[in-house]
Amino acid sequence: MQIGTVIQNFRVTNVRALNELGCNLWEMEHEKTGAQLIWLDRADENKTFGIAFKTIPEDSTGVFHILEHSVLCGSAKYPVKEPFVELLKSSMNTFLNAMTFPDKTLYPVSSRNEQDFLNLTSVYLDAVFAPTIRHEPNIYRQEGWHYELDGEQNLTYNGVVFNEMKGAMSSVHRLANSGITNLMYPDNCYQYNSGGDPAVI
Numbered sequence: 001m002q003i004g005t006v007i008q009n010f011r012v013t014n015v016r017a018l019n020e021l022g023c024n025l026w027e028m029e030h031e032k033t034g035a036q037l038i039w040l041d042r043a044d045e046n047k048t049f050g051i052a053f054k055t056i057p058e059d060s061t062g063v064f065h066i067l068e069h070s071v072l073c074g075s076a077k078y079p080v081k082e083p084f085v086e087l088l089k090s091s092m093n094t095f096l097n098a099m100t101f102p103d104k105t106l107y108p109v110s111s112r113n114e115q116d117f118l119n120l121t122s123v124y125l126d127a128v129f130a131p132t133i134r135h136e137p138n139i140y141r142q143e144g145w146h147y148e149l150d151g152e153q154n155l156t157y158n159g160v161v162f163n164e165m166k167g168a169m170s171s172v173h174r175l176a177n178s179g180i181t182n183l184m185y186p187d188n189c190y191q192y193n194s195g196g197d198p199a200v201i
Contacts, residue, residue: 001026010037046094047117050108051128055100056189062144062196065100066161067133068107069143072098074132078123087123092116102194145201159201166198 005012010028018025023042030037055064072084080086087096095110107128109120133139145159168174178193185191 006031045112046110047112047114048095048108048110049117049121049124050106051124052104052106053128054103055105055194056103057192057194058189060193060197060200062100062161062165062193062201064105065165065195066140066144066201068098068100068105069161070133070139071127071131073139073143074136075123075126076130076132077126079132083123083127087120091120093120096120100194102190102192161196162198162201165193165196165201168195169193169198 001007001012001015003012003015007028009031011031012026013029014025014027016025017023018040021040021042023040026039026041028037028039029035055067057064072082074080074083084096087093091111092113093109093111093116095108098107099105107124109117109124111117111120141159143160145157145162148156148158150156169178178197182191
């Protein structure tokens with residue numbers, strides 16, 4: 001493959017050796033959308049794929065963290081309630097997760113078995129490009145926050161991300177780190193809690 005070669009509408013823009021990893025790095029760009037693709041040509045039996053999106057928060061509501069969870073709640077080709085849970089039961093994956101960082105959201109998968117790897121990649125690509133949430137807004141409420149009645153009929157807050165972040169923000173270290181970053185970066189996205197501050201989710 002040479003610079004300028006087009007494969008499945010991705011044009012090779014750069015090729016370089018990464019000696020420290022013992023591989024070549026191929027940089028490509030999708031001709032129609034401008035999506036960037038990186039391929040590491042490496043002799044490794046563990047196959048890995050990840051799709052990432054720039055997600056710049058404008059507050060600490062955790063909107064991108066909630067979306068990260070929501071897109072993994074079914075999709076056009078895989079219309080089950082929790083494909084992520086089903087994959088964990090039957091896949092031979094070596095890694096399967098999703099993560100929201102302060103400035104991006106990443107959906108990585110990995111497997112040593114080629115067919116399993118292709119299956120995982122198919123599920124994740126369909127999840128991020130054709131999620132059920134587009135037609136079912138209650139998925140967002142379920143994953144973010146909503147009102148519920150407890151056993152004594154008291155109105156309470158509930159939600160997957162809301163509860164996850166309540167647990168995460170109960171740590172003194174996490175609270176201190178959040179306060180420090182807020183003070184250090186008052187004029188950009190790193191001042192916010194990208195996972196979501198339970199007080200403002």
